[in-house]
Amino acid sequence: MVSLSDNQIDTIHDLLLGRGITLDSLRFDLLDHVCCMVEEKMETGVNFQLALKDSIQQFGEDGLHKTQEATLSLLNSKSIIMKKISAVLGIISSVLACAGGLFKIMHWPGANVLLLSGIVGIVFLYLPMLIIVKFRETESTLLKFSYVAGLFGAMVNGLGALFKLMHFPGANFLIITSLLIIGLIFMPIYFTHAVRLAENKLSNLAFAGVLLVALFLLYGLTGAGNSSTMSDSVYVMHQNLMDEIDRAQTERKEAFAGLPGNDLSLKTEKLLDYISGFRTHAIMMSQNVPEEEARDMNIRNMYWGTGIKGLHRMLDEHPQYNPGTLRKRLQNWQAQAAEYGLANQLCCEPVQGPEGELSWEEAHFGHSCTILSLVSFLDQLQLEINQKSLHLAWQIRYQKGASQTASDTIVQAS
Amino acid sequence: MYSNELIKGTLKTIVLKLLSENGKMYGYEMTQKVKELTDGKIIITEGALYPLLHKLEADGLLITEKVPIGKRVRKYYSLTDQGSSSASEKIAEFLDYMKTMKFILQGDNGLALG
Structure with missing residues (x-):
């Protein structure tokens, strides 16, 4: 009875692997099977190499591989x-x-x-x-x-x-x-x-x-490349700003409610409408979203790419929203407010940048700005206008000799 | 030597019968046993046998036992309880089928077969 040596068994094993028999349990079967075939042939006096060659030929050219495929397809019909x-x-x-x-x-x-x-x-x-x-x-x-x-x-x-x-x-x-x-x-x-x-x-x-x-x-x-800790703190800061605007807006409206027909009240309302329109349109153009969506869009949902994408398109399609007009409207409002005693002006002045002085337009709307900086700037502006006009409203009411309670409030407030 | 088609259709019955007679067997042993029993008229090819054995194992009709022989492992197949009952069913069905086939093919039975 011929028994194959470990080396001979390894040879057959490697041959099966080389022919692509990757299914372990099938390889065990075939290894034993081929070994039996070879041993039987060697009984008749044939040497190992010839017996192996003969046995493999009995399977046919693709026989071994086809056996595995047939096994897999039978097993995996489900x-x-x-x-x-x-x-x-x-x-x-x-x-x-x-x-x-x-x-x-x-x-x-x-x-x-x-x-x-x-x-x-x-x-x-x-x-x-x-x-x-x-x-x-x-x-x-x-x-x-x-x-x-x-x-x-x-x-x-x-x-x-x-x-x-x-x-x-x-x-x-x-x-x-x-x-x-x-x-x-x-x-x-x-x-x-x-x-x-x-x-x-x-x-x-x-x-x-x-x-x-x-x-x-x-x-x-x-x-979109935003680092999360950095952006998280920016969101929080911006959310605070938005909350402050809301608060100042309510207080301003309440204060002006005591001064019916005041022209500063009307002008302030118009200016703020214009600024929020500016903001909405800038967002629409840079984020490619419809107007309703842009109006309530928080910077959290925005894409922050560099440069104000779409600003030039905005100027073409909505020429009323451009930095020059905004500056003019701000200055008009300031002139009006100065009549009522507005002391410190909003900054429409040139800004000192790292590379020298920048014009107000260049600093806030220029090529180095992002939609994020523009929105933040406009929101900041809204807050300041609300706060300043709130202050003016109380001042006017006080000068007019309005009710004692109102002046009390101012004394308390200041 | 019978045609592949006939062997293919009956291989499962042959394997189940072999195992119910002999207890546990390994693949090579089955091919040799069938060759011996049929005087070489039925030759089971490895390409048909092993896929079937693996399928029957996956279906729970067979279990395997691995016995190391030197550096190789021999897998012995045997019937499970489910396999045993399936074996007797298959064998009975096939015997019945052969009776029917004989009835059809012998002609002399009233069926218009030429």
Whole structure:
């Protein structure tokens, strides 16, 4: 009775691997089977090499590989439909995500919705189905573990992108965690164990690289490059400013309510309307959103690109909103207010910049401005006008010898 | 040697019958046993046998036992309870089918078969 040596068994094992028999349990079967065949042939006096060659020939040219394919297709007949569904879902989701990316770059409306549905589709529909299919095809526990890690990493990554998109805190933490999971757990295991064929290793390595880059790109796109801690503090500051404007506005209206028909009251109202119209139109043009949306838009939801995109378009389409007109209206209002005793003027003066003196227009509307700085500036202006006219209103009421309570309030206030 | 088509349709029954007779067997043993029993008239190819064995295992009709032989592992297949009942069903069904086929093919039975 001929018995093969360990080396001879290794030779056969490597040959099976080389022929692409990656399914472990099938490889055990075939290894034993071929060994039996070879041993039987060697009984008749044939040497190992010849016996092996003969046995493999008995399988036919593609015989070994076809056996594995037949096994896989028999085992996976149930998951074939699932595979098809998941492929269709994958294609639809990635097309949505790509379109979202394009829209985002072009600042077209609807970019976030597209990106969001694409990401949700990939991470929460396509990947889980893919993992279920893969689970049925693999036997190695280590690989199964890597799939779970990969799925988990992808879900955390998708969640991170979602957080970025919605400007929720913690997005960076999620994304970095997911990249660590995918890069340090999933990829090393997957690419060393799932791919046993040497010729595929390089292309798989390239694929891994591309995958990582894609994940980073997703991060860049959804984040639009804003650092979250920095932007968070800016949002908070701006929100405070908005609250202050609201408060000052109410108080101003109350104060002027005691002075019916006052022309400063009317002028102030008109100027503030003009400034908020300016703000709305600047947002409309830079963010490509309709007027209703622009009116209530907070800087939190804005894209902060450098330069006031769309400002030139705004000047063409809405010529009433330009820095020159704004300056003239501000000066008119100040002239009026000065008659009522406005002491310190609003700053329409040149501004000292790091590279020398800048005109008022250049400083606030020039090429180095962003939509963020413009909106903040206009909001600041609104606050100052409200506060100054509130002060004037009480002053006028006091001078007119209005009711004792009013003057009391001023004394208390000052 | 019978045509592949016939063997393909009956392979499952053959495997179940073999295992119910012999307890546990490994793949190569099955191919040899069938060759011996049929005087080489039925040759089971590896390309058909192993996919079927794996499918039957996945369906819960067979279980495997791995026995190391030197540096290789031999997988012995045997019937589960479910596999045993499936084996008797399959065998009974096939015997019945053969009776029917014989009835049809022998002609002399009132059916207009030429």
